Amino acid sequence: MNVLKRSFARALSRFRNQTRGSLAIEALIILLPLTLWYAASYSFFDVFRIRIATERSAYTIADMISRQTDPLTTGYIDGLNNVYDYLVSNGRFGLAPLPTQLRVTSVQYLAATDEYVSVWSYGTRGLNPLTSADVESIRNLIPVMPDQDTTIILEARMLYTPVVLGTGLTQRTMASLIPTPPRFVPEILYDDGSGSGPIGVSNCGCNNANTGNDSGTGDNETTDIP
Numbered sequence: 001m002n003v004l005k006r007s008f009a010r011a012l013s014r015f016r017n018q019t020r021g022s023l024a025i026e027a028l029i030i031l032l033p034l035t036l037w038y039a040a041s042y043s044f045f046d047v048f049r050i051r052i053a054t055e056r057s058a059y060t061i062a063d064m065i066s067r068q069t070d071p072l073t074t075g076y077i078d079g080l081n082n083v084y085d086y087l088v089s090n091g092r093f094g095l096a097p098l099p100t101q102l103r104v105t106s107v108q109y110l111a112a113t114d115e116y117v118s119v120w121s122y123g124t125r126g127l128n129p130l131t132s133a134d135v136e137s138i139r140n141l142i143p144v145m146p147d148q149d150t151t152i153i154l155e156a157r158m159l160y161t162p163v164v165l166g167t168g169l170t171q172r173t174m175a176s177l178i179p180t181p182p183r184f185v186p187e188i189l190y191d192d193g194s195g196s197g198p199i200g201v202s203n204c205g206c207n208n209a210n211t212g213n214d215s216g217t218g219d220n221e222t223t224d225i226p
Contacts, residue, residue, distance in 0.1 A: 040167040050088065050098075050160055051174055057087035058156040058176035065104060065152055066180040071189035071198035074122060077104055081124040084156060095163070101127040103155040106188055107135055107179075108201055111147035117206040119150060120190040120199040127157070132206060142179055150187040150201065154178045 061080050065072070081102045089097045103123035107116050116139050121129035130153075135142075145151060156176045162169040182188050189198035197203070 036167075039164040043162050043164045043167045043169050046163050047160065047169060050158070053088045054156060054158055054174050055176055057084050058154060058178050060087065061102065061156065062152065062154040062178040062180040065154060065188065066183045068182075068188055069185050071191040072104065072122075073191050074193055077102065077122055078124055080104075088158060098161065099125075099159045101125045101157045103127050103130065103157075104190075105130045105135065105153045105155075106150055106190065106200075107142060107153055108150045108187075108206065109145035109147060116142055116145075119187070119201055119204045119206055120192075122190065122192070127155075138177070141177055148201075149181075151179050151181045152188055154180065 061084055064080065064083075081100060084102060085097050085100055088100065089095075101124055103121065105121040106119040108119050109116050115132070116135045117132040118130050118135050121131075123129055135153075142151070142153070154177070156178075158174045159171065160174050161171050187200055189200045191198045
């Protein structure tokens, strides 16, 4: 019995002093937390990079619109959404493009009634146009304007999904709102393709009532990105 105990003690002592394979075991122990740390670091880096890209891209698109002298069309605004996709998704290392939407609205200020009205509005990919009631709800985001003056409001939205899930980041909508006055013309017109001609202040019917171009639902937060 004593021999068995001594044999077991010697075997346990040899096992305790054995160092073969320790590097591999230590690597396995540290590999999991190191991988999680790297994934979380890249996820946080990516969300800030994309947020900066969405803001810069929105300003670029708004500047392009402000320089137009011809009436905008649905095809042109849809094309701008494709340009926006390229600008914000560039550099994501082959990942699928993130879903985005744009909405362009021409807004006029009426000093007589102290209100902002929607002259025309168009949203891409199912985003509802803004009505005058919607514009009034965001008037604190619109710069002070002279009476009868117009400005363009560009709204850009992206449904962001983290590169790596489980790091504390969740899916969220990144939104930008950029007001930009026309640069070369008094107002930017819009041709909706109906054959009735470009829509502007003179024929929108928005000077007498707070209705604007009521082709939308009157809810600027509906129709989420699919």
